[in-house]
Amino acid sequence: LDAYRFTTIGFLSDFGLVDEFVGVCHGVIARIAPKARVIDITHGIGAHQVASGALALVSAVGYLPTAVHLAVVDPGVGSDRLGIVVQTREGSCLVGPDNGLLLPAAERLGGVAGCHRLENPALRAARVSPTFHGRDIFAPAAAHLALGVAPEDFGAPVRLDDLVAPAIPQAVATGGACRGVVVAVDRFGNLETTITPDLAASAGVRVGSLLALTVGDRALEAPFARTFSAVAAGEPVVIEDSRNLLAVCLNQASAAERLGVREGTPVVLAPVSAPLP
Amino acid sequence: LDAYRFTTIGFLSDFGLVDEFVGVCHGVIARIAPKARVIDITHGIGAHQVASGALALVSAVGYLPTAVHLAVVDPGVGSDRLGIVVQTREGSCLVGPDNGLLLPAAERLGGVAGCHRLENPALRAARVSPTFHGRDIFAPAAAHLALGVAPEDFGAPVRLDDLVAPAIPQAVATGGACRGVVVAVDRFGNLETTITPDLAASAGVRVGSLLALTVGDRALEAPFARTFSAVAAGEPVVIEDSRNLLAVCLNQASAAERLGVREGTPVVLAPVSAPLP
């Protein structure tokens, strides 16, 4: 095991757990690198939701050991989009499609130190399915990287400028209000936005502020608080969530259900009153 | 690995598998205790359903090796509820919030041998999110316990009398009938009740009895049998399930769907006829 370059493989996808796809990728990895340990980050990314996958990946990688991260949310499978391995300055590698999924995580891990195409036929399945590169190209690549194969052995280098741009949309602050979108709905129904605490602060929003919110076509007021329990059960509250993004929540209830909101819904947020001094 | 105090960490939560929360906790554990093996008991507990989580935990712990059990169903996160580590007489430790989630499992594992607060800042994340103690307090605690850190190193002792009471409601037998609630609905739609075989026996119910049931506002009759297949497909039957609780079922069909029942629905059960001698 000491001979492995990476002992951990992080694995994120939109495969879900209903089919055998995730298990098959685990099997492919185990055949090539039997001693690597796979940590499933999540396989519950919405089908083909690259931005949602990029956000989950960037939120997770900092909490895992230095690793090969295998990430597959790949609506362009079978087209001419590239498969790539990205080396990060922190030492981890990211493997997946070139569609913006990997770059936010690479930034979180110190930035891109190099990138190569996955095109070496000796480092993929003998027969590559046009619909399942996770099994036939990406999982084998992750396993070979764990064993110590060098990124440059996979194929030609790719210039950073030639990579597809990061997939996470940026929020903006204009006219005293922050404008973003719901980027993720967690299982508790909390609505995570693209709005960061720093952006909110630039619009005069800080903990203790009462906020005027527009979520889609619904308007409401809620305090910006540290915890859900700052408001009564069922009441709305804005918090900084565990990914360090502002989230619109109901204490012990589902904001997504109550407001009928899905990923991509616009959110506008402005201070009604300043926090008490 | 021989130097680890626990090589297994059981992990139960209401995080679901849609988000990256479970994977992040695995990552946090792997960074602290890379050789510990995590067994995911389940992460499908209904959001904030402490009683349901307590029941799943007590049902599982006896089947795992001696372990640290990390359990997080935590509607009070960010409030002043305690985080605790409970030592059991059988040798396992339980880590999680003090809200009744852990105590039934502790009883199953021989009873409480000691309890301490999780308050040592050296044994948690440098920055603790007010909304994700699973990642920042409980997972690190479980990993440090696996490495051999003593429970008393985490904080002050807590007296058993000061802990929040166990979260599983008790069924009762009065007037020749058993009264309980549906405590869990499994994926097959079987309705697990809080009624134990012993309680049922005290009301004259035993295998072979024909029972009069009330489930919510629906009345039906069903035999108390050993297996589903004692009745025709689609017919109702009461069995002792794999958690040793009475469950209202339909053979090869979903009782939850047919009866429109959810967790918390009252169940009354009484013998119509005695079993044949």
Next chain:
Amino acid sequence: LDAYRFTTIGFLSDFGLVDEFVGVCHGVIARIAPKARVIDITHGIGAHQVASGALALVSAVGYLPTAVHLAVVDPGVGSDRLGIVVQTREGSCLVGPDNGLLLPAAERLGGVAGCHRLENPALRAARVSPTFHGRDIFAPAAAHLALGVAPEDFGAPVRLDDLVAPAIPQAVATGGACRGVVVAVDRFGNLETTITPDLAASAGVRVGSLLALTVGDRALEAPFARTFSAVAAGEPVVIEDSRNLLAVCLNQASAAERLGVREGTPVVLAPVSAPLP
């Protein structure tokens, strides 16, 4: 670990991940064979859907290392159906109920080299629940096989002719058309059929053909292409999927949702035009 006969246990079931059933089986295995590595193939098989389970298992086993495969989709639990261990010529073992679930995977692994009943009380739980043989009979058997217990130590041999037939229905080609059924719907809403490329070729269907399809009571036309992206977003296409079966798909959309189709729906497929030479 070198003393183990199998270091990998593949695990497939219809238990789902909402309850603690899967975690409990992992615990049972860890107590008997702590160094075995369990690869979860999937636990999302539809409740009691033996054919769907058989198909997922046969699709996965070739991608895993030589292993004990524990497979439990068991509508007849508690009846007199046998529990069995099947040895394959390739060297793997399959453990589960005798209901057709295991045989397609055994064929994929070189064919059946032997089969024995699981009836030795020393190799199962001391108390066997009539409703959870996964925990009490099958998981212990898989763990003991990993340790090196011989299949013949579990019980009497069973003749291949006495086993329940494989559970996957066969498609047919008649009158210039292929007739099969939807055997699985994946999370992207793709409709996998029982029709193989070879069967399709025998009816004159090959990549590039335009096809007339009937799916349930809906008629449509679609090309047989290599990849989804051969058609515009939202348009229908037939591809050979990653299990090497023909699938009816919409590019970047859900055919299951649009056509209102579930497993078991009949599919008829015939060429409208031949591919360009």
